[in-house]
Amino acid sequence: MITSPSFYRTIHKQETGKAVVLGHLVKRLMKKHAAKIIVCTAVFALLFTSFLMIGTYASGNHPAEAAVNExxxxxxxxxxxxxxxxxxxxxxxxxxxxxxxxxxxxxxxxxxxxxxxxxxxxxx
The missing domain is CATH 3.10.350.10 (LysM domain)
Known part of the structure; x- marks a missing residue:
């Protein structure tokens, strides 16, 4: 049987509230995968804005009116x-x-x- 004080604190925290454990897990995951999350968010934002721009500029296929010298x-x-x-x-x-x-x-x-x-x- 494990009787170390750190083991007791881990069990005690889990019993006091699952929200504390969940918050702790989220913080650990954020620290561990922060670079991946930032890169994925940046790529998503870049793709999203690119698709918005494509939709904006692809809609008009009409040239501007003729100038005086045309x-x-x-x-x-x-x-x-x-x-x-x-x-x-x-x-x-x-x-x-x-x-x-x-x-x-x-x-x-x-x-x-x-x-x-x-x-x-x-x-x-």
Whole structure:
């Protein structure tokens, strides 16, 4: 039989109230795993705010209105970005770069355009 005073105090504390033991266990766990808890909380906060930002910026796929030095073109049947870019090049720049500028200005994810679509041609 164990008769050390520390053993008696441990048993005595457990008998006086489970809340004391539970509080003691929580404190021990917090001290032991503090770094893990802090890292997990930081990762959770980072992911949560990232998802909020993605939801905020992914909702609008509409470009800003055309500026004074930009032109607006309505796409007709059979038009391509290549053909539209050729109309607005001076022959000194690469047409692929002009296409990139048009796609970037109009928030286009691919080179597909539809008849009736309005494209903003940036100043080149």
């Amino acid at each position: 032109q607006v073109v309505t796409v007709h049947s059979g038009d391509t970005l290549w053909g539209i870019a050729q109309q607005f090049t001076d022959g000194k720049q690469d047409i692929r770069y002009i296409i990139y500028l048009i796609q970037d200005r109009n928030d286009l994810q691919s080179s597909e355009i539809m008849p009736g679509q309005r494209l903003i041609i940036p100043s080149i």
